[in-house]
Amino acid sequence: MFIKQLSVFLENKRGRLVEITELIAQAGIDLRAVSLADTSDFGILRVIVDKPDEAEKVLRAAGHTVALTDVIAVGLKDDPGQFSKAIKVLAENNIQVEYMYAFTGNHQGTAYVIMKLDDLDAGIKALNQSGATILTTDDVYNM
Template structure:
């Protein structure tokens, strides 16, 4: 149920994203989802990969500041209102969404979303009880 997300501190200067992705690629680690939040001077790159521990290790060895965070992933039907229904379930159960990002699912008609919430276990329980698919780490890493 818990997915390991790699977060990397990134200076806003030319070539930093190339260096990070090349480091990951050279270790034969495959990127599944990626998001970046930035300011004028730096950003936080969030990455879901098929081998999170290995990615963190090679990035640290290359001099990057890296952390691993637990997130959850949901799979919803790609239909009007499905995402809103998931967000309403979390809100009604007083679960705070800190951030999220979506990624392409290989399953036709499905959308996959990474969620960082204040209570992974409670969120997963609430969503699953209402028919929203909670993706396992193996499902996400092997997409």
């Protein structure tokens, strides 16, 4: 149930994000979710795509520093308090959230959150027991 996330190290220069996204697009790879964190000198682009292994090869071939990381994708009912409930379940089970970002999909009434946890297996178990939906790779890559 893990989703493969691409993490790309970027120099903080104009045009670097365009270069990465154009390489992905030219390879016929579709973006599903994107997060960019930066400092004054560099950034980390985190991307969920429909073909992560292909995207990694394309980016490496172009000389970019890239890594594949296992994350989970959680589907939550888009109602007040549902996100808080999910985070509370993780905290009660001593599961640390390292980072997260959200995206929308084609199912109205559902919000999606990508989570990097210190213990993915325990996080999946706890979230499943709380009633949250853990998305499969097919769910995410085929949105």
